[in-house]
Amino acid sequence: MMQVLTSGAMNLVQDAGRSGHLHLGVCASGAIDPLALRYANSLVGNAADAAGIELAIFPFRVRFERDSVFACTGADARIELDGRLIAPWWSCRVAAGQTLEIQRPARGMRVYLAVAGGVDVAPVLGSRSTDLKAGLGGMGGRGLKRLDMLALGAASADAPRRAGLGCVPGEVPALLAQIAQGCVSVRVLPAAEYEEFSADSRQRFEAAPWQVTPDSNRQGYRLQGAQTLQMAQRRELLSHGLVPGTVQVPPAGQPIIQLAEANTCGGYPKIATVIEADQWRLGQVPAGCALRFERVDVAQAVSALRAQHAAWQALAARLPLVATRLH
Amino acid sequence: MTTVTAEKQAASAPARIHFAGAGGIYLDCGDARIDVGVQQRIWALAEALRGGAHLDGLREIVPGVNNILVLFDPLALAPTTVRDWVLAQWERATACARAPRVVEIPVIYGGEGGIDLQEQAQRAGLGVHDYVALHSSAQFQVMCIGSTPGFSYLSGLPERLHAPRRSVPRLRIPRGSVVIGGVQAGVMPDAAPSGWHILGVTSAAVFDAARAAPCLFEPGDTVRFVAREVIA
Numbered sequence: 160m161m162q163v164l165t166s167g168a169m170n171l172v173q174d175a176g177r178s179g180h181l182h183l184g185v186c187a188s189g190a191i192d193p194l195a196l197r198y199a200n201s202l203v204g205n206a207a208d209a210a211g212i213e214l215a216i217f218p219f220r221v222r223f224e225r226d227s228v229f230a231c232t233g234a235d236a237r238i239e240l241d242g243r244l245i246a247p248w249w250s251c252r253v254a255a256g257q258t259l260e261i262q263r264p265a266r267g268m269r270v271y272l273a274v275a276g277g278v279d280v281a282p283v284l285g286s287r288s289t290d291l292k293a294g295l296g297g298m299g300g301r302g303l304k305r306l307d308m309l310a311l312g313a314a315s316a317d318a319p320r321r322a323g324l325g326c327v328p329g330e331v332p333a334l335l336a337q338i339a340q341g342c343v344s345v346r347v348l349p350a351a352e353y354e355e356f357s358a359d360s361r362q363r364f365e366a367a368p369w370q371v372t373p374d375s376n377r378q379g380y381r382l383q384g385a386q387t388l389q390m391a392q393r394r395e396l397l398s399h400g401l402v403p404g405t406v407q408v409p410p411a412g413q414p415i416i417q418l419a420e421a422n423t424c425g426g427y428p429k430i431a432t433v434i435e436a437d438q439w440r441l442g443q444v445p446a447g448c449a450l451r452f453e454r455v456d457v458a459q460a461v462s463a464l465r466a467q468h469a470a471w472q473a474l475a476a477r478l479p480l481v482a483t484r485l486h
Numbered sequence: 487m488t489t490v491t492a493e494k495q496a497a498s499a500p501a502r503i504h505f506a507g508a509g510g511i512y513l514d515c516g517d518a519r520i521d522v523g524v525q526q527r528i529w530a531l532a533e534a535l536r537g538g539a540h541l542d543g544l545r546e547i548v549p550g551v552n553n554i555l556v557l558f559d560p561l562a563l564a565p566t567t568v569r570d571w572v573l574a575q576w577e578r579a580t581a582c583a584r585a586p587r588v589v590e591i592p593v594i595y596g597g598e599g600g601i602d603l604q605e606q607a608q609r610a611g612l613g614v615h616d617y618v619a620l621h622s623s624a625q626f627q628v629m630c631i632g633s634t635p636g637f638s639y640l641s642g643l644p645e646r647l648h649a650p651r652r653s654v655p656r657l658r659i660p661r662g663s664v665v666i667g668g669v670q671a672g673v674m675p676d677a678a679p680s681g682w683h684i685l686g687v688t689s690a691a692v693f694d695a696a697r698a699a700p701c702l703f704e705p706g707d708t709v710r711f712v713a714r715e716v717i718a
Contacts, residue, residue: 181555185635397516400548400550460560465561
């Protein structure tokens with residue numbers, strides 16, 4: 160068990176997401192930076208789909224009620240265990256009674272906390288992730304509150320030996336550097352109505368910076384540019400299924416990126432889709448930071464995802480050997 | 487991005503097919519208006535994709551209104567293969583003429599649970615009882631499910647009852663609200679923001695994540711509203 164001592168309503172139990180229910184109107188939800196959660200899980204010996212905690216409100220404090228191993232990944236934040244500084248992207252042993260405190264990140268938006276065995280809330284429709292909008296999954300469909308008790312699942316046999324391992328995917332420092340400079344690039348594929356936007360708008364979509372507005376959350380990010388995007392000929396669309404990463408353009412011409420908790424059906428024209436390999440980046444972009452869209456083709460989108468997945472798989476395969484030699 | 491015209495079934499709109507990310511295929515057969523014939527083919531396509539023609543790595547099959555979204559693992563299936571397969575299946579899909587299920591929804595019209603009934607009756611130029619008689623004698627059809635868990639877009643709202651959505655949506659309308667918006671009708675599976683008009687309330691549980699079949703409605707179902715009480 161662990162007990163939450165300080166939290167905010169946007170700190171959520173999340174896993175790799177809920178799949179297979181989009182046609183019932185149930186969104187994927189899940190970690191908005193899935194790359195960070197996956198690495199955190201590997202560092203503590205969990206399966207990739209184990210549930211951890213997505214932190215967006217700080218400080219977050221939690222007391223462990225049993226000995227365990229944890230890792231924090233994601234944004235660049237100050238982490239302390241009973242006042243001792245702990246490195247991010249590093250697994251660490253914790254004793255029953257110790258308190259972990261995570262401060263507001265200097266760069267990035269969300270920190271992920273994985274604990275050996277995973278957070279063990281009851282799965283809903285096959286997932287432990289919290290769907291805040293629908294109020295289902297996770298901790299009764301809501302964010303974590305002070306004094307919540309979180310059960311932990313059974314840790315893998317080699318979890319205790321994993322303490323003391325660190326790793327950071329190369330893409331993460333690069334992203335944090337972009338965030339510090341105020342402009343993050345993401346790759347996109349053209350979406351269904353791309354060709355129906357005016358040539359000016361298509362050109363502007365890629366050339367201009369699009370600022371993330373404060374009106375942004377797990378459902379989607381509203382963007383603001385100096386000029387708007389317009390279709391050559393406006394037309395009404397019938398309701399259609401939406402995939403996370405879709406960049407919609409409502410009639411006012413300022414785009415919206417649909418994210419993990421997006422409505423499963425929409426009606427606005429879609430200019431682009433952020434490629435799967437870059438969606439995790441969006442989870443770390445704060446309001447006020449700009450986005451730049453770079454168009455790629457589907458083969459590039461697949462190879463980017465394949466490379467990202469292969470890097471993680473190679474790491475996950477090596478970690479058990481390193482863990483054995485550490486102890 | 488590829489646009490392909492399927493000319494085999496000339497009666498329907500040409501199909502346009504696009505990538506929705508590397509792991510998504512979006513087939514759009516829609517025009518400005520809802521075509522029920524096209525919709526029946528979309529349901530037949532969804533059934534074919536879910537059934538016999540299954541490919542390992544398929545993740546989601548999401549019928550919309552005159553369109554469908556298919557999601558898959560792009561590391562297990564080549565996007566172009568899935569695109570060609572979906573298009574081939576679409577060309578073979580024919581509107582299935584199976585008898586629809588009929589789902590009856592008991593409604594208490596008006597009063598606190600139906601705060602817009604009076605206004606909507608006035609708008610339609612009908613007395614409250616006549617308005618309710620029209621709404622509860624119509625045959626609605628579930629076009630698609632989505633937006634929020636279990637919300638069904640129902641076609642078949644009598645033209646006289648069509649009403650533009652509220653210009654300012656309400657921040658929260660209660661679970662079970664029986665609503666209309668534009669040319670469509672629906673039932674709120676849970677409390678949520680909405681710009682639709684509230685005619686009444688039902689005790690029917692439209693969505694329950696703990697049920698074996700969480701959704702009460704399936705696409706293609708016929709829905710009838712049954713007046714249990716009218717509070718004029």
